[in-house]
Amino acid sequence: MPKTFTVSHDFNDSRFDKWFKLNVLDIPQSLIQKIIRQNKVKVNKKKTKTSYRVQEGDTIIVYDISKIKPKKNISIIKYKPNKQEVEEYDDYIIENNENFIVINKPAGIPVQSGTKSFRNIIDVIKDTKYFENSKPFIVHRIDKDTSGILIVAKNREFAQLFTSLFRIRKIHKSYLALTYGQIKISKTLIDDLTIFDKGKKITQKAISHLKIIKSNKLYSYVELKPVTGRKHQLRKQLLNLGNPIIGDKKYFISNNKNLKIKNLMLHSYKVKFMIKNIRYNFKANYSENFGKFLSKNF
DSSP: OOEEEEOOGGGTTOBHHHHHHHHTOOOOHHHHHHHHHTTOEEETTBOOOTTOBOOTTOEEEEOOOTTOOOOOOOOOOOOOOOHHHHHHGGGGEEEEOSSEEEEEEOTTOOSSOBTTBOOOHHHHHTTSGGGTTSOOEEOOOOOTTOEEEEEEESSHHHHHHHHHHHHTTOSEEEEEEEEESOOOSOEEEEEEEEEEETTEEEEEEEEEEEEEEEEOSSEEEEEEEESSOOTTHHHHHHHHHTOOBTTOSSSOOGGGTTSOOOSOOEEEEEEEEEETTEEEEEEOOOOHHHHHHHHHHO
């Protein structure tokens, strides 16, 4: 017997394959594509695609797939913060409302756990009072070693909204950075950055606006406004310019590695966007270490 599903408000504008895995059966992408080819699933009585974005109220009929087994769930060990660590995050909250929070993320902690890290922001804040009746949704990322503004949604609707706004470049972020060497003029940085995805070399265009705040023969203090959102974009672009960020242990010029700075001097300090005709502007103070270096050298 076929099963009939109706797409709820929470999944409006989600990809069909994502909706299927969460609501019907968690199976590999290749199997979802196979059952679509075999006409074992219909959306509003029509054949669909994995990339189709389901809409609230869509009727989805799934025919006999009883012989298909779900993927084996791998047990993921979550980071368990102590009480003191949870309470410390009160000091980092910039905005808290029913749909999202804005955090001034400290340097040295990743947004979520990975192969090289266990302690992470998401596992800490999910146990705070800010998520008593909801769960955190990641809508963008910020490097582990970068400090500053991080937006976390509290429901699927706003998670999808923020994701869309980032995709169409309607969320505007500004960064502060301390770099080696003197940058003499403000400029727009345009680079072709290379990444490797599953062994395949991909070249992506990266654009950022750079404005000098202060500069001397040794260091520069600059504001950066990325237009595109490539991985490690600002760090790579400043290295290409010949002015790597102070404290960057990954992207540096060899003779600049000797300065013993523990923290990456890159801070996401401002974000602005509009939702339902309401303008939001948030700022995050830079760290004590950033401030000390600034006052000592400028």
